Amino acid sequence: MARTIVYEVTYPFLPANASTRHRPKVPVRLMHPTYQALFMDMDMLVDSGADVTSLPLGMAGRLGINLANLQQHQTRGVGGVQTSYYCPNLVLSLAGVIVSPCPVSFTTTLNEALLGREGVFDQFAFGFEQSTWCLHVQLPHPSSVQFRSIPTRPVVLRP
Numbered sequence: 001m002a003r004t005i006v007y008e009v010t011y012p013f014l015p016a017n018a019s020t021r022h023r024p025k026v027p028v029r030l031m032h033p034t035y036q037a038l039f040m041d042m043d044m045l046v047d048s049g050a051d052v053t054s055l056p057l058g059m060a061g062r063l064g065i066n067l068a069n070l071q072q073h074q075t076r077g078v079g080g081v082q083t084s085y086y087c088p089n090l091v092l093s094l095a096g097v098i099v100s101p102c103p104v105s106f107t108t109t110l111n112e113a114l115l116g117r118e119g120v121f122d123q124f125a126f127g128f129e130q131s132t133w134c135l136h137v138q139l140p141h142p143s144s145v146q147f148r149s150i151p152t153r154p155v156v157l158r159p
Contacts, residue, residue, distance in 0.1 A: 048126070
């Protein structure tokens with residue numbers, strides 16, 4: 001059965017750096033699960049191939065998360081096997097919509113923040129328009145989510 005998706009928000013692809021292609025990134029606020037005054041604004045690469053959101057290891061400390069309290073495990077990805085620390089309940093805000101809980105893996109070898117499917121793709125629909133370098137986002141129905149104001153394009157924090 002066909003359905004029509006109406007995208008309410010569009011983000012231009014952002015260059016990863018001066019010598020690379022533009023990439024589908026969205027501005028996101030990451031927040032500590034308990035102390036949401038501890039937060040970080042950043043642009044995250046939307047990665048439909050990632051099961052969970054993945055962040056570089058150093059971001060855990062910047063969010064006030066103690067890795068010693070997280071479950072350590074081995075994950076497999078395009079880059080091979082790596083050590084990760086699983087945080088099942090980070091809070092994330094995208095386009096003013098709160099995603100909680102949002103499971104996150106803090107990963108030892110990752111250089112870029114990846115917005116994965118679990119917790120996110122079940123609330124939002126994403127449309128990738130390569131020809132115009134645009135990422136379109138359909139917001140969830142207002143009655144099913146919590147909204148919070150965040151900047152429209154926060155400063156990118158580098159790990």
